[in-house]
Structures are given as C-alpha cells and as structure tokens.
Amino acid sequence: MSQKINILYLGGFKLPNKNAASHRVIELRKIINSIGGSLYAIGVNSYSKDLEKISEVDYEVPYPSSIIQWIKYLFSIRYFRAFLKIHQEINIVVLYNYQSLASYRIIKFCRKNDIRIISDSTEWYSGNSGNLLFRLIKKLDTFTRMRYINRISDSIIVVSTYLKNIYYKRDVFVIPMLFTKTIFENGCTRNKIVKLSYNGVPFVIGKRLKKRSDAKDRLDIVIFMLYRLHLIGVDFQFNIYGITLEEYLTTLPQDSKYIESLGLKIKFHGFIESTSLRKKIVESDYTILIRDSNRVTLAGFPTKFSESISLGVPVIANMIGDVSKYLKDGINGYAIDIFDLETSISKLKTILEQSLIERNELRDSCIKYEDLSTETWSEKVGEFFREILDC
Numbered sequence: 001m002s003q004k005i006n007i008l009y010l011g012g013f014k015l016p017n018k019n020a021a022s023h024r025v026i027e028l029r030k031i032i033n034s035i036g037g038s039l040y041a042i043g044v045n046s047y048s049k050d051l052e053k054i055s056e057v058d059y060e061v062p063y064p065s066s067i068i069q070w071i072k073y074l075f076s077i078r079y080f081r082a083f084l085k086i087h088q089e090i091n092i093v094v095l096y097n098y099q100s101l102a103s104y105r106i107i108k109f110c111r112k113n114d115i116r117i118i119s120d121s122t123e124w125y126s127g128n129s130g131n132l133l134f135r136l137i138k139k140l141d142t143f144t145r146m147r148y149i150n151r152i153s154d155s156i157i158v159v160s161t162y163l164k165n166i167y168y169k170r171d172v173f174v175i176p177m178l179f180t181k182t183i184f185e186n187g188c189t190r191n192k193i194v195k196l197s198y199n200g201v202p203f204v205i206g207k208r209l210k211k212r213s214d215a216k217d218r219l220d221i222v223i224f225m226l227y228r229l230h231l232i233g234v235d236f237q238f239n240i241y242g243i244t245l246e247e248y249l250t251t252l253p254q255d256s257k258y259i260e261s262l263g264l265k266i267k268f269h270g271f272i273e274s275t276s277l278r279k280k281i282v283e284s285d286y287t288i289l290i291r292d293s294n295r296v297t298l299a300g301f302p303t304k305f306s307e308s309i310s311l312g313v314p315v316i317a318n319m320i321g322d323v324s325k326y327l328k329d330g331i332n333g334y335a336i337d338i339f340d341l342e343t344s345i346s347k348l349k350t351i352l353e354q355s356l357i358e359r360n361e362l363r364d365s366c367i368k369y370e371d372l373s374t375e376t377w378s379e380k381v382g383e384f385f386r387e388i389l390d391c
Contacts, residue, residue: 005037005385006089010080010106011096011120013043015058017274020177020303021096024122027178027374028381029057035382040090042083051079059083074141075101077109091389095153096120100144107152116388119150122159122177124299155388160322162298173384176322177303178374179310181367182278188360189285191237194352196316197284198222199241199277200304209251216297218290220252221338223266225345227258229352230265236352237265239284241277244270282311285359286351289317290338297321309333312367316351330362332369 013022022043029039042051044063052060064073080102084090093110095103095117103119110117125142146166150156155171158164164172189195202217203209212220219240226238240248245268249256259266272280281287287308291297298321305323308315315333317323329335334351336344370376 003091003389004089005032005035005092005389006087007032007037007039007092007094007385008083008087008090009039009041009094009096009120010098011041011043013041013096014045015041015043015054015060021122023179023303023307024096024120024177027180028175030180030374031378031381032385034378035386037385038089040083040087042079051082070137073102074099074137075105077102077105080106081109090115092116092118092385094118094120094157095149097123097125098145098149100141100149103145103149107149116155117153118155118157118388119145119153120157121146121150121163122300124163124295157384159301160299161325162321175377175381176301176326176372177306178372178377179306180374181310181312181370189283189356189363191283191285191356191359193235193237194286194354194359195237195239195284196226196352197239197241197281197287198289199272199281199287201242203251205243205247206250208253212252213292213294216291218292218338219248220255221290221341222288223255223258223262225341225348226266227261228345229349230262232349234349234352235265238262238267239280240266240268241272241280242270244268278307278311281308281313284313285363286314286316286333289315289323290336291318291320291323292338293320306372309366309369309372312363314362314366316348326371328369330365332366333362 009025011021013025015022017023017026025041032039040057042059042061045060046063046065048060048062054060061079064070093106093115095106107117124146125138150167151170156167157173157175159176161174164174198219200217202219203215209215226236248268287304289302289305301322305315305317309332315327316336317327317333318338319327319335327333327335334347336347338344
C-alpha cells in the first residue's frame with residue numbers, strides 16, 4: 001500500500017495568496033488534497049520574527065532586511081529543521097527556486113532521513129537589480145542552483161520546455177502555472193468599447209531602464225502600439241494594474257509623449273490586492289502581454305497568462321516560450337508578432353474594432369479551454385508525486 005503523501009514546500013511565498021509563487025502552492029495543494037495527501041508551505045514575511053504558523057498548513061519565516069540577515073538566509077536551515085520537529089510525517093520536500101547553499105544542506109539532511117527531495121524551478125533570475133554586491137551574489141546563487149543543486153535532487157519540476165531541455169538527462173516533469181477555473185456571474189462583457197488590461201510589474205521600479213530589452217514585460221511596446229492606433233482614431237480603454245504612472249515615467253521618462261497623447265484612454269492604477277485585481281481582469285475584454293525572447297522569459301511561464309484564461313478573459317500575446325503551446329489564436333486569445341510591428345498594429349486594430357457579439361463568442365471559447373486548469377493536470381501531478389514516493 002502506498003504511503004500518504006506529505007509535502008513541505010519551501011520558497012519565497014507571500015502567503016496565503018500575495019504573489020505568483022503562492023498561487024503555485026495553492027493549486028498544487030488542491031491536487032495533493034484531492035488524492036488524500038497534505039501540502040505544507042513555509043513562506044516569507046518581513047514582519048515575522050521566527051517560524052510562525054499562520055494557518056493549519058502555512059508558516060512564515062523572517063525575510064532578511066540587512067546584510068547579516070541575508071548571509072544567514074542564504075545558508076541557514078534552522079527554520080526547516082524546526083518545522084520537521086513539529087511535522088515528522090513529511091516525506092517529500094520541494095525546494096521552490098530556493099537559495100543554493102541552504103538547498104545543499106537540506107538535500108544532505110533529507111538523504112540521511114529518507115525524505116525525497118525535489119527542485120521546483122520556475123525562473124532563471126537575471127541578477128540585474130540591486131547594488132553590485134547583491135547582483136554578484138544573486139548571479140552566483142542562481143548559477144549554482146540551476147547548474148548543480150537541481151541536478152542532485154531526486155527529481156526536478158520545471159515550468160517550461162526550455163528548462164526541461166536543460167535537464168534532459170534527468171527525471172523532469174513540466175508543470176505550467178495552473179489555475180482553478182473561476183467563472184464570475186458577469187462573465188460576458190458589456191463594454192461598448194474594448195477594455196484592455198495589463199497586470200504586473202514589468203521592470204525594476206525606481207531607476208531608469210537603460211536597455212528596454214531588460215524589462216520582463218514589454219509594456220512600452222504595448223503603449224506604443226496603442227498610441228499608433230489612437231492617432232488614427234481607434235477607440236479603447238487600457239488599464240494598467242501593478243504600477244503607477246509616476247513609477248512608469250521614472251523608469252521610462254521618454255515615453256511621456258505617448259502617454260500624454262493617449263489621455264483618458266490609458267490609466268495606471270498602481271498596486272491592487274489579489275481579489276480586487278481578479279475582478280478588474282474579468283471586467284476586461286482582453287489582457288495583453290508582450291515579452292522579449294531571452295533566457296529569463298524562455299525559462300519562465302507567465303502566471304498572468306494562466307490566470308487570465310482561468311477567468312475566461314482572452315489574452316493578446318506574442319508567441320514566447322511555452323506561451324506558444326497554450327495560446328490558440330482565435331480560441332483563447334490572439335497572437336501578435338513584435339518582430340513585425342506594422343502587421344501586429346494592424347491585427348490589434350482589428351481586435352479593438354470587434355463587435356460585442358464577437359468579443360463574447362471569444363470569451364465563451366476561452367472559458368471552455370482547459371489545458372491550463374488545475375483539474376486537467378490533477379491526475380498527472382498526483383501520479384508524479386506517487387511515483388517519487390514509491391521509487
């Protein structure tokens with residue numbers, strides 16, 4: 001008879017649902033619970049003083065705020081060991097983009113105590129933010145984790161085909177960012193003009209962006225395309241959630257002419273908490289996401305893409321990384337090509353001029369799309385963890 005699956009997830013989660021990492025835990029927990037297992041998580045909080053229990057299954061530890069705390073954070077496993085004294089039933093530990101030195105110590109501990117160890121890799125951090133010392137530490141930590149730590153774990157979960165191909169000689173399981181389908185009562189749109197939305201933080205806030213290609217999301221390209229359409233009289237409303245106008249212009253002040261020209265057609269709302277944000281997304285006709293092709297974007301998978309589809313809101317995006325596997329043109333959104341900007345602007349014009357009937361037909365099609373729903377992945381994910389425990 002198989003053992004009960006008892007998982008501990010370790011990572012930079014802002015629990016219960018305050019960042020993309022926590023969403024991954026939430027959805028995987030639903031799957032593990034459905035097969036009779038348990039999934040605990042230890043996240044971080046700047047206000048925590050020690051290992052603190054915040055729910056029956058969630059804990060928090062202090063997030064470092066000084067150099068000394070950062071050094072301890074990089075290699076200490078004190079909170080991990082304290083948790084296992086409370087929950088001795090844990091038989092699988094998952095390290096979610098976890099710091100490499102601490103990961104190495106946890107792997108050694110788990111091997112001695114017959115606990116299966118899995119790496120969950122969803123990002124390849126660029127290390128382009130912070131002061132010089134921080135960037136050097138971050139790059140070294142990321143290199144060690146991606147090139148060594150992940151390879152010595154019992155198995156690897158990744159979020160993209162790009163990462164799977166890096167670890168092709170290992171036992172690798174691809175799990176994209178999943179969401180449970182949420183259909184609101186006002187699922188159909190009644191907007192007279194098309195409402196677009198973007199949510200997220202596209203670049204490091206607080207300093208000028210020297211190279212636009214360093215931005216995680218190319219919000220600047222979206223704004224430029226909409227500016228071009230505005231000049232020829234196309235009507236729309238573009239809502240940006242996650243950053244303020246001041247934050248955007250601090251980073252890209254040269255774009256002020258486009259934003260000023262767009263006037264009331266563009267609005268920056270700043271940070272909005274998760275529940276309210278989801279309601280704002282549902283009020284949109286489309287979300288829009290443009291990314292450059294580089295190691296950071298190819299290695300990851302945009303949470304906002306899966307979330308939008310789970311809410312029945314089609315996505316306009318370029319075919320970057322594994323988005324190309326899940327974006328079905330005319331079914332759950334539309335694909336555009338930033339390497340052919342004129343054609344993309346023309347296609348975006350057609351999208352923005354769609355009738356209410358056409359927009360709602362696409363929303364219905366999006367609602368029926370199941371490839372990124374937690375329910376669709378439940379059996380495969382459950383089987384993966386059972387095999388890990390039984391091997």
